[in-house]
Amino acid sequence: MTRTGKGLLRTGGLALAMTALMAGTALSKDAIRICSIDDRSGAAADTGNESYRGLKMAVEAANAAGGINGHMIEMIEYDGKTDPQLSASFAARCAEDDNALLIIGGNPAGPAAAVMPIAGEYDIPFFMLSAGTDNLTDNPAPWLFRFGPRNAQDAIAYAQLLDQQGFKKVALIYNTLPFGLDSATVARKYLAEHGISVVAEEGYDIAATDLSPQVLNLKASDAEAVLVFPYPADGARVLKTLDQLQVGKPVVVSRSALLKTLREIAGPASDGILIPNTVDTGRADVQAFFQAYEQAYGEETQPTLYPVIGYDAGMVALQVMARPDVMAAIEGGDIQAARTALRDGVLAQGTFKGLQGKETASYSFADDKRHGSPDQDWFIFTTVANGGADLVPPDLSKFVPAH
Amino acid sequence: MDKFSVLLFSGLTNGSVYGLVGLSLSLIYGANRVINFAQGEFVMIGTMSAILFMATYNLSLPVALVLTLGVVLAMALALEFAVYLPLRRRGAPPLTIMIGTMAFAITTMGLALLVWGPNQLSVPNILPMEPMTVGPLITNWQQLAIIGAFVAFLGLTWFILYRTSFGLAIRATGVDPKVALLMGIRSDRIVRFAFLFSATVSGLAGVLIGPLLGGQISIGVALTVKGFMAAILGGLGSPFAAAAGGLAIGVAEAMIAGYGNSLYAEPIIFLIILMILFVRPYGLLGDFEAARR
Numbered sequence: 001m002t003r004t005g006k007g008l009l010r011t012g013g014l015a016l017a018m019t020a021l022m023a024g025t026a027l028s029k030d031a032i033r034i035c036s037i038d039d040r041s042g043a044a045a046d047t048g049n050e051s052y053r054g055l056k057m058a059v060e061a062a063n064a065a066g067g068i069n070g071h072m073i074e075m076i077e078y079d080g081k082t083d084p085q086l087s088a089s090f091a092a093r094c095a096e097d098d099n100a101l102l103i104i105g106g107n108p109a110g111p112a113a114a115v116m117p118i119a120g121e122y123d124i125p126f127f128m129l130s131a132g133t134d135n136l137t138d139n140p141a142p143w144l145f146r147f148g149p150r151n152a153q154d155a156i157a158y159a160q161l162l163d164q165q166g167f168k169k170v171a172l173i174y175n176t177l178p179f180g181l182d183s184a185t186v187a188r189k190y191l192a193e194h195g196i197s198v199v200a201e202e203g204y205d206i207a208a209t210d211l212s213p214q215v216l217n218l219k220a221s222d223a224e225a226v227l228v229f230p231y232p233a234d235g236a237r238v239l240k241t242l243d244q245l246q247v248g249k250p251v252v253v254s255r256s257a258l259l260k261t262l263r264e265i266a267g268p269a270s271d272g273i274l275i276p277n278t279v280d281t282g283r284a285d286v287q288a289f290f291q292a293y294e295q296a297y298g299e300e301t302q303p304t305l306y307p308v309i310g311y312d313a314g315m316v317a318l319q320v321m322a323r324p325d326v327m328a329a330i331e332g333g334d335i336q337a338a339r340t341a342l343r344d345g346v347l348a349q350g351t352f353k354g355l356q357g358k359e360t361a362s363y364s365f366a367d368d369k370r371h372g373s374p375d376q377d378w379f380i381f382t383t384v385a386n387g388g389a390d391l392v393p394p395d396l397s398k399f400v401p402a403h
Numbered sequence: 404m405d406k407f408s409v410l411l412f413s414g415l416t417n418g419s420v421y422g423l424v425g426l427s428l429s430l431i432y433g434a435n436r437v438i439n440f441a442q443g444e445f446v447m448i449g450t451m452s453a454i455l456f457m458a459t460y461n462l463s464l465p466v467a468l469v470l471t472l473g474v475v476l477a478m479a480l481a482l483e484f485a486v487y488l489p490l491r492r493r494g495a496p497p498l499t500i501m502i503g504t505m506a507f508a509i510t511t512m513g514l515a516l517l518v519w520g521p522n523q524l525s526v527p528n529i530l531p532m533e534p535m536t537v538g539p540l541i542t543n544w545q546q547l548a549i550i551g552a553f554v555a556f557l558g559l560t561w562f563i564l565y566r567t568s569f570g571l572a573i574r575a576t577g578v579d580p581k582v583a584l585l586m587g588i589r590s591d592r593i594v595r596f597a598f599l600f601s602a603t604v605s606g607l608a609g610v611l612i613g614p615l616l617g618g619q620i621s622i623g624v625a626l627t628v629k630g631f632m633a634a635i636l637g638g639l640g641s642p643f644a645a646a647a648g649g650l651a652i653g654v655a656e657a658m659i660a661g662y663g664n665s666l667y668a669e670p671i672i673f674l675i676i677l678m679i680l681f682v683r684p685y686g687l688l689g690d691f692e693a694a695r696r
Contacts, residue, residue: 042621045521176666203666205656207625209420209615210546212413213661216406233523233617244534244541261523265617 029067031074032330034059034317035094037115038105038129042082046232046259047107051129051310052077053297055104057289058314068321071330076100084114091115095122099335101321102127102342104313107148107306109133109178119143123336125343127313130255130306133182137371145346146371147313147356147363148305149278149378151179155186157276157379158227158252163194167401171200171223171249173214175234183229183254199223206234215241218249224401228253228273236265243269250274250399258304263388270388274399277382278305278356278373281393286355302391303382305356312354316363319352320345405539410661411654416546418653419553423608424630425637425645426560427601432639433577434590434597435491437500441482441508442630443623445475445602448511449609450526450618451519457527464529468610475606479598482507487594508623515620526613549611553646556604560642569596577640636676638689647688652676 036055038048059073067073076098080087087105094100095118102125106112112131119126120143128136130148137146162170172187174180180203188198200221202214215238218226226249228238235256242251250272256262257275279286281303289311290303301307320326323345329338352363356373358380363372383394424442431439452474456467486503495503530544537547564570575583576593584590616622629652630645637648652672659668679687 039521041516041521046523049521176669201666202660203668204660205625205669207616207622207629208417208656209549209612210413210416210657213410213657214665216409216661217665220406233619236617237615240532244543246534246541261525261617264525265523 029070029072029331031072032068032321033074033076033098033100035090035098035100035103036075036077036105037080037087037090037094037103037111038078039082039108039111040077040079042080042108044082044108044231046261047130047306048080048105050301050304050306051105051107053293054307054310054312055314056310057293057296057307058311058318062318068318069327069331073318078105080105080111082108082111084110087111088114088118091118091124091126092122095119095124100124101330101335101338102317104310104317105129106131109136109182112136116141116144124339125346127317129309129313132255133178134186140368140370143343144370145316145365147309147316147354147373149373150371151183152186152190153373153375153378154183154254154276155190156375157381158187159190159194159196161274161381161399162191162196162225162252165396165399165401167196167224169197169199169221169223170225170227171202171218171221172198172227172229173202173204173218173238174229175206175231176203177206177231179231179256180229187227187229204234204238206231209237211237211241212245215245215247218242219245219247223249225250225252227251228257230254230256230262232256232259232262233265235262236270239266239269239273250401252276255305257384258302258306258382258391260302263384266388268387270384271386273384274381274394275383275391276379277303277391278378278380279303279308280358280380281382283355283359289355304391308355312352312356312363315354316346316352317342320349406661408539409541410657412540412542412546413661414654414657415550415650416653417656418650419550420608420612420626420649421629421633421652422553422646422649423556423604424626425633425649426556426642427605428627428630428634429637429639429642429645430560430601430604431594431597432634433642434573434594435487435500435580436497437487437504438497438631439482439601440501440505440627441511441623442601442605443625443627444508444511445478445605445623446609446612446626447515447620447623448475448478449606450613450616450622451515451524451609451620452606453529453610453613454519454524454526454618457529458525468529471610472603472606475602475609476599478511479602480595483595483598487598508627512620512623519618519620521620524618526616526618528614529610532614545611545614549608549615552607552611556607557643557646560600563600564642573597632673632676634686636679636686638686640685641688644686644688648686651687 040048063072078090094103104127106128107130109131112128125143128146132151134150134152172184174184200218204214252274263270326341329341358377361377365372382391385392428442452471456462456470486507490500490503530548532543532545534541572588573593576590633649634645638644656668
């Protein structure tokens, strides 16, 4: 770890330690419980596990620094298995049986949507992670705060980049699951706003082993670039087929391509694709985070948004937890008042710095705005190199319309 | 590149996968009138075992294939001894046994989760995946092997059923199990063979499609659905009809995606299947099953 990185992490830990010491409390106080409900073993398990680890890092740093006002943080974890019903049951258990202060989780959209009404029913804050479906925060729910970008924000980023690089016609290919369909819908809207036409569009079933029909149609079109909205394994198939049929157009793939699985399966066929990321690897604090992450979990990881979202959500929860009104309610044994104070605390503070986005960007929440990430200065495009192994900054001078 | 040829080849590749699962389902159904909802899990276990033996333990290809086959055969015996036979001995109807196979499928997924974890994994390819030109097509050896395996298993099934006395016993059991029993045919052996053979077909299909689909413990569900669709469209009582049903679905998917709208390919195919079943309730080639009833 670099000296700067260690310093930044130490600063974070020190701030939490100061909070604890200033309160002058003993360490024997009751633990504060927070619930993590995420997909840890289903179709989106990569995202759930990485976010969980990020969250755990935030909590462990706080506990190592003496907890919040002397209260240790206890994490209760549930594997929602991408099952909305199961996730909803766990959410009820968190609120009713575990007496948790809040719920953090929700990378896949289906389970996240299932937890939302439970959070509303039991009046418990729900910090939603990378679930991207737009309408989850279209009508602000009182107990919901979203930390990941909406699909529309990804689409705004694609459209701005394509426009800036001189693209006028693109083709879309996506899986026919809700993620693919929703991503394509918002992409169409924002591409049109930037004067970019969609000249070909193909959907596919994720169980199909051969996607030549769809890719042939893209190749035959006069699209200057291809936008792909897949899950990891089917995304690899799309990239391999684009390579096999020598389509030869620049390719942009949604954030699912940040996951190691897609790049491992696609191998060299993934080299050169552009992916929207919300992690700026030029930031010293981001570099420090990923070095600490690799040390903590003993495996090399690429700088993707998933661990960072978990960490950021955890840090916001810990910051707000330390507010006097939240602490007073916790120490008074009134968990419902503590939940309300935590929600009101997030809204009162409104703006939070995190590791996502560019240095200048912040999360910002309000009563009528429950997705924290801003539309601008949030995305940083990355590209794949070395046979799918590495995510590196792209050379955008090469990302121009194919002629 | 001729578009029609590419679409036809793509349809045959996908159709071969559906056909292999359909053939496996139909073999078991022919022997004991049970729909095996765990059939896709044999494909999954084939794929995941290939990862275990070829990537994790880095064993040579022949050894890895033998061990993979061993795992799927052990799983077939587990299905027979832990689910089928106990339910059969207690007089359970086929519908109950079918639910039993579903429970077995879910349990298998749970055990696979413990072994392989939740993530999608890269599956080593046993044949080169680099693009190659064959006439008007660009393909690779792995895709050709899937079609080759389909043809080979179809031929082997035909040989066993129509050129061996054991095959005659299987067909006799399929026509009327009680009469077959009276004629001295041991139906328990027929059923065991059906489980083992269909597991072999599906397991090896898993090894072949893994490098294309990727390995994840939940891939079996979608394949069971497609295989079941294939068997229903072709005719559930005959393995050959089920295999033909798989090819028909694969080719129809490719043609609709290539010449029509890929987004609606699946609903259109389900609609076509429904309309065909209105006219031929036992499937396109289901005369045998219709006559049996």
